Amino acid sequence: MATSTVENYLKHMLLLSEGGEELVSMGALAEALAVVPGTVTTMVKALADSGHVEHRPRQGVRLTAEGRRVALNVLRKHRLVECFLVNVLKMDWAAVDTEAEQLEHAISDEVLDRLDALLGHPETDPHGDPIPSRQGKLDSQVYATLATCVVEKPLRIVRITDQSAEFLQFVEHNGLLPGESVRVTERNLASGLVTAKKTAGRPLVLSLAAAGKILVQPAR
Amino acid sequence: MATSTVENYLKHMLLLSEGGEELVSMGALAEALAVVPGTVTTMVKALADSGHVEHRPRQGVRLTAEGRRVALNVLRKHRLVECFLVNVLKMDWAAVDTEAEQLEHAISDEVLDRLDALLGHPETDPHGDPIPSRQGKLDSQVYATLATCVVEKPLRIVRITDQSAEFLQFVEHNGLLPGESVRVTERNLASGLVTAKKTAGRPLVLSLAAAGKILVQPAR
DNA sequence: ACGTTTATTTTGACTAATCAAAATAACTAA
DNA sequence: TTAGTTATTTTGATTAGTCAAAATAAACGT
DSSP: OOOHHHHHHHHHHHHHTTTTTSOBOHHHHHHHHTSOHHHHHHHHHHHHHTTSEEEETTTEEEEOHHHHHHHHHHHHHHHHHHHIIIIISOOOTTTHHHHHHHHTTTOOHHHHHHHHHHTTOOSBOTTSOBOOOTTOOOOOOOOEETTTSOTTOOEEEEEEOOOOHHHHHHHHHTTOOTTOEEEEEEEETTTTEEEEEESSSOOEEEEHHHHTTEEEEEOO | OOOHHHHHHHHHHHHHTTTTTSOBOHHHHHHHHTSOHHHHHHHHHHHHHTTSEEEETTTEEEEOHHHHHHHHHHHHHHHHHHHIIIIISOOOTTTHHHHHHHHTTTOOHHHHHHHHHHTTOOSBOTTSOBOOOTTOOOOOOOOEETTTSOTTOOEEEEEEOOOOHHHHHHHHHTTOOTTOEEEEEEEETTTTEEEEEESSSOOEEEEHHHHTTEEEEEOO
16 A cells, blocks of 8 residues: 555645646655655655656656556545535635645545545535546646636636635635636736626735636636 | 554553553553554653653553543544444444544544534444543443343343454344344353343354453343 | 756665564462 | 563664755756
């Protein structure tokens, strides 16, 4: 069995490679895992020996089919656990990522399946992140963001790509939850500011950086 | 934070001391934790340094108030998780101990509280084992067993004290679940056999060892 | 093309948890 | 007592995962 450390390495590789094809740098992985780069190099070599990744020295690392399989299973556990914590235990939207971080390594595939059934086989977690299927299919659709979308076009929020509690609290406080309708009324590259409006509500100003973490699709 | 290894050491000390006062031997602990005795000695000294236990060299070990607090919290998590797995996820009675072994170290106190509420604050887990209260109270009532009870007296099964899947499957298969009514019709010390009868059913023969793991109280 | 910055890898050391096997202490039976 | 059994402790090694800091390689700018 993969240790939870191994599972974390693989999961973050999957998240950082946006689908699994590109090489992930040691630096990015070190950052994501909150360890020093040397540790990642060492670990990645071990993961290459165990067949979970392919390591190109000085270039980066990529998941093998087997590594991807493991990573998708962990991600599925993480996101289904988040659904459970929010939908069943009514926990705070912004706090569940931390909880799921622990639980994703502790639940068995058996529990996973039953949780999935209990929740009605959801397709996304409470933040809008797609849940990998049992068979390892992950919706990798590319969405526009409030930083890149067409101005004045009616939109629907589909996903928030920053799981930090602070950001999620901000999002919730301003009613920018997945499913909500909005449109961007103004975008100023120079100042780095985006103005958005909900159908009913006062205009809301946010930075380009923040706007880029809110994924949208055309309304309806 | 206590690592899950530490939590396991403390939990097993609590279980082996039947309430917390007697000294637990290194050998018993090694057996329960499936490690060699030398490992336990080393670990127990570390736990003494961190204030979780009091170590009497060559005699045994005992939980301190703090160690007991931690152990009770872990046990509470274990047993509430078992309730959840059986009552909500409808998992197999005999399989949940293994699952809970992992989950008890991964769920936060916050999740614990919500799980407790969701389940309606149960007092025992599916095997009849008492769940420590939030405040750390643990029902330590001493029950008779099918090996020690009065013959022919009507009884109610309250608890099964062997969590191995094999034994639990045997118990389930013979309808000796907690809550069921039985009486012992015959007990033969020489042959080591006990004969029990459910209100409606054929007589059931089991060994004294097995009978001793089934706790009962007077019916009604 | 040359020196500088930046990313990566290597090296040596550390911690937590473990085992195997030797040493020690305690108990037990003649 | 004294030898023998049994439980415990000690010692030395091992594995997984980590860090700090030095060494190396690649990329970048002029």
